[in-house]
Amino acid sequence: MMKKNILQGFYCVLFLGCFWIPVCHGVTYINISNPLLKKSPIAVPDFKALSGSAEEVKDGKTAVQILTEALNFTGYLKTMDPVAFLTSPAKSGIQLSEINFRDWTGIGAELLITGGVLVESPGNVKFELRLMDTFNSKLLVGKVYTGTESQIRKMMLMFCSEISFVLTGKYGVFNTELAFVSTVDGNKEIFTCDFDGQNIKQITSHKTISLSPSWSSDGKWLAYVSYAKGKPDIYIKNLQENRGAIVNFKGMNISPDWMPGQLKLAGALSFSGDQEIYLLTINGEVIKRITDSLGIDVSPKFSPDGLKIAFTSKRAGTPQIFIQDIDSGSVKRLTFSGLNNTSPAWSPDGRKIAYVGIEKNQIDIFVMSIDSGVPVQLTADSGDNEDPAWSPDGSMLAFTSTREGGVPRIFVMNASGTDQRRLLNMSGKQTQPDWSISDSTREGM
């Protein structure tokens, strides 16, 4: 993948001598699953042009802008208005010993990022970046990145992943992508974009209805549904190489979901005459039938350990969410309140299920702890809200909403329901986001 090339392209991640080792066994600065989380103020002052060139100043400004936007995307950091800053590390120095922390604690900054830029040869730039805890006058993480000017965004997002890891114990969303559906000339096609809605790419050109994209956990495959051969079938597509498979049994073949850590997937197929959920190989062959119940069984979603699936079933008379143990086949009903609960999404920590509930024609997103069974409503009075998808660190949910002018668009919110905002700026109608597993956690950085 492109990411790997860039990784190789960097002479990156040299620790800047004598630095403190960030992670203290399980201790995190910020607990991202706390719904009452207050955002920590973080200062990102101008970077220091290390040789003083105009190109360095320009690259520094670009980098600060990218960092600021990316950090604000998280649900737990808030960058401060530079007007408040009392000093400028770009002039006084970017190293720990050169910082007067009172200048920062005095204005309420809990965290400070300093950066230095050095243009080593035309077009090639080196960044020296530090995250500091102002109240404890401590360096939390320091990194050096080298790359071309076109890779500044990639470098800044890598540093954001480090910041996330040191603060939350997780690499976060910065190195992740979303797949989604968008209309193009009236047809529905599959697209991908970065975590923040940038780098939009069209993946399919079937010129018909394509739906339900799902990432494999290695990020190399997408499965989706398309009417390309006249009826709904599951397409399994390798994103780098021109290969894949089509699951086109008699009847419909829909709602693919990849098993975590494995190249197998679940889907709802109706070749038996009844809709049931099956486990499939990457070539689209049936490994086994998972559900066995007359009536609608759709939308399987694996638990993060791959041992269970949550799915929508009408076996109780109304659409409700059930959880089934794949090996033993034992089933338990999860949702009991409301007459229409569908579209489950399993949180990455395995503890919660987000889903869509319909009451009085209001379509909204709910989240439920599997243990407690108590539903918590996350959206309200804001159009139809569907298709919840967890970010790989569990800090956010992407979803579809018609709140802006009745047109479906992709939105994101923090896992607690706060900070609901539109993710994508593109024409057409967007639906069905699916968030990739983080590259960072995958490759261990």
Next chain:
Amino acid sequence: MKRKIWFNVLMAVLVAGLFFTVSCAKKAVVSDAGTVKQAATTTDDAAAKAAADAARAAAEKAEKEKAAKIAAARKQFENEDVHFDYDSSELTAAAKTLLKAKAAWLTENVSAAVTVEGHCDERGTTEYNLALGERRSTAVKAYLVDMGIAAARMNTISFGEEKPLDTGKTELAYTMNRRAHFAVK
């Protein structure tokens, strides 16, 4: 078919000829015979031609009407959708009445093959509605098979909520969209 038309035309010509012969005889009383005869001959030819034209037109009209009737029946067959209750694929009494008419049409048009499309209103999620739409189309097909229509003449497909007839958010729009639609192949 063609033979019948020509027979009709021939009959019409004969009948018309007879009619005109009679009326000419009357005219002969008040006019000079030679002229009258001349005139009569001309009238005879013209009348016969007019009658033939009229008969052809009548036959064409009848044909057209018949074709229109067939087309209308087909149109009705395709345009009248079977409707469903919210979140249901069960056939209502009205749905069964309509399906009896569909069965009659399919019996009359033995060579016709159809696709039964299942559709849903926009409430409910994309995937659930694909499943629900499939159940609607298969419920319709099963009922028609019970009524003696060969299963091989019908295939089913679900479009879920992908092809609404009415994009409004009213109960009427929802009702219109919850449907099984017949498309003749």
